[in-house]
Amino acid sequence: MASSPSSLPDPVDAAVVDAVRNGIPAALGDLGDLVRIPGIAWPAFDQDELVRSAEAVAALAAGTGVFDSVRVVRAAIPGTDEVGQPAVLATRAAKNGRPTILLYAHHDVQPPGDDALWETPPFEPTVRDGRLYGRGAADDKAGVMAHIAALRAVSEAIGDDFDLGVALFIEGEEEYGSRSFGQFLSDNRDALRADAIVVADSGNWDSETPGLTVSLRGAVRFTLTVRTLDHASHSGMFGGAVPDSMMATIRLLDTLWDENGAVAVDGLLVRDAETPEYGEETLRDEAGLLPGVSPIGDGSILSRIWNKPTVTVTGIDATSVERASNTLAPQTSVVLSCRIAPGQDPQEAYDALQRHLRTNAPFGAEVTFSDEDLGSPFLVDTSGWAVELARAAMTDGYGKAPVDLGVGGSIPFIADLVETFPAAQILVTGVEDPHTRAHSPNESLHLDTFRNAVATEALLLARMNARTL
Template sequence: MDLGSRVDTLMDGLRADLERLTAIPSVAFPGFPPEPVHQAHDLLVELLRDAGVTRIDRLDLPDTSPIIVAEVPPPTPDAPTVLLYGHYDVQPPGDESLWLSPPFEPTPIEGGLRARGVADDKSNIVVHLGVLRAYEGRPPVGLKIVLEGQEEFGSAFDDYPPTDPDRFACDAMVIADMGNIRPGSPTLTTGLRGASEVVVEVRTLAEPRHSGEFGGAAPDALLVLIKALATLHDVHGDIAVEGLRREEWTGTTYTEEEFRSLAGVRDGVPLIGSGSLGERLWSGPAITVVGIDAPSVDHAASAVVPYARAKLNLRFHPRQDPKEAQGILIAHLGSLRPFGVTLSVTAGDTGPGFEPATGGPAYRAARTALREGWGTEPELVASGGSIPLVNGLQKAVPDAEVLLFGAQDSMCNLHAPNERVLFSELRSAVVAEAAFLREYAEAFRAGATS
């Protein structure tokens, strides 16, 4: 029986297990009960054991949900070891009135399943389970399986791998927390933008003052802030901060119609910026005002505003140093004197981007495997999001090739209402990952004997 046919016989069971897993509200954010997170952990341990994995450990770190670290020994001394990653925690459901069905009641849809976390990232964990079942627990490579329970909120695990490199030692990693640019288009993610936060603050008066008596001369803090923020972009909407890296994007990207639909851009509203969407979204910077403190319209008084503050989210090129990128933005804001007023600028959290090497045997094996899984040539894209743990794993195992692919797709509504996964993508991802292990094992042995 060929690999695709073997996976087809497993699909009913994989769908059932995905439903069981997504029915658990495993939100690891503060204010949510921890019991469902532990319930999801225990279910996955059970499923791994049922799939033939006997070496299963639990890693406990301070203020961090439990991490599953399992292992399947290599079948022969000359076989490589592959690390499979996923996370079993999910985003909060948000406004449940926007969901077409309760977020933690897995609901069949045409060709798939709707639930919170079904795409991000429980479908990808089920892909790993499917691969184990396809090989009856005896894959052609050694496996290290890492399933964490607090990826969405962040935890001590992000920085842990370099402190315990032997636990994560491998020849290649499959970071299954990504997916395809569109359904049916197998996709390898070859870059993740870095992220940083900066807060800019303005204080001009001791307290509000009557706008009729004092407006026109008294410095309005909100006007000062608006004038400062307006310097961040040029007339086209491109970043106007010198020193933030931007390069041409040569991989696949969305069509404008796809992007407008995905972003929910209203009819008649233009996109901002110039150049390709790949440059604007992946190989160039973005600065977003994600929060602003100012009087609300509904409760506004006729007064000059004495205080205003904004939080900025900066996304930057995968190869730009995070401290450098954040420092460039801070220096730009710090150099401004809108109406002669000095701004207070404070650095927030920052995290690096990631750009894996793509010329090794694991990447060649992955391209072949994705072609087998989906029946078409794989695309290369990047992501504006970030996965902090990837950098920690790369530091722990610097020589390992890192592959980012999975069963999600860009239209799956991850982090949004009505998240869904398509069973066609799930099936193809299981075939592709299983084929990757086969192809990589063969390439690894051939390289070792040549």
């Protein structure tokens, strides 16, 4: 942790930082226990593990001793007969005119992927070179434990009868699209109502420098299907005269980018905003770019990541190499994952992508669209008192002033939070650093970053407890 007890002149701050330091070993032990639970919301995986994960988080919340109520709750998925995955909701009422803060994280994790690509088992937490490895060790079980550890520290430093109101919402299906999120907010609006909301699901500038996320790209994801034949045909008998669907798909996909790899779709917007210095060497190190492979796009590197659209092919239905035959394929489907600039409406972006693909379909190929999933981008209002408190807490918790970050990824449910609680100030924080490899094999948490993140949140809570609205 960057700050020593004597470095903070306020006695409450010093006591909080001391409590954080003393509580880190237990917090990391509890985090390891959570990592061992493979709670994955995708239906192909054992859903009992997700229930076990929610129950474990609820027990940790109850164990802090600060909440009036701790429940495992589900909400309906609108438009279906299903209910969403189990979330944890814990609340305590504010007293004596103090504000209420809502702390969000999620306990579900991504599937591990290919186990052979992991250096250690994905659900066996392993410490190596100052990092904790395991699926969910960072995204986002570390976010869960940052909340729990910060609450423990505040309770120890100033007593569990503090005046700050706290709502803890630990979602169980963020990695699977937050399908019941909006309904959950509606069902529990009064319990979740807050003056400030901390979304602990983002990252930092580096392992030593905190980041406050002030912009997020939106997301447009859909399946594109290209058809050229009503049945498969012999590639030798008809090849050269008949366009197969794979050929048409490749030609069509190539129109989405210009010769530099920048997106070339009319109607997808670019945000004009300054970005910090960030060179190609840093990009290569953090992204794992192979020697000889050039970056794509134009403009500053961070503008490409934070403020410009992307189109990525994340899945394809086609004959595998193992099963390849001399056949003209009648139909090919691909999943396109697109990120859109802050400020763009996701429906407008989806419409622009559809127009482009229909207009550029080669050889008269038939194109159809399905399984669309749209998420809004987000820009933080940085003028509020909670943002000021958060920046000061980061400076003291890390020993370095925070950097305002844009993030290339998306957290679409933030738009639901803003719609439901328009007066609340949104603080997007996190425990990740550029080498976390969230969603990838060998995901890990930098231990010093975690310690500093817990100190930051504990200081924020203590200082909000001293604030009267």
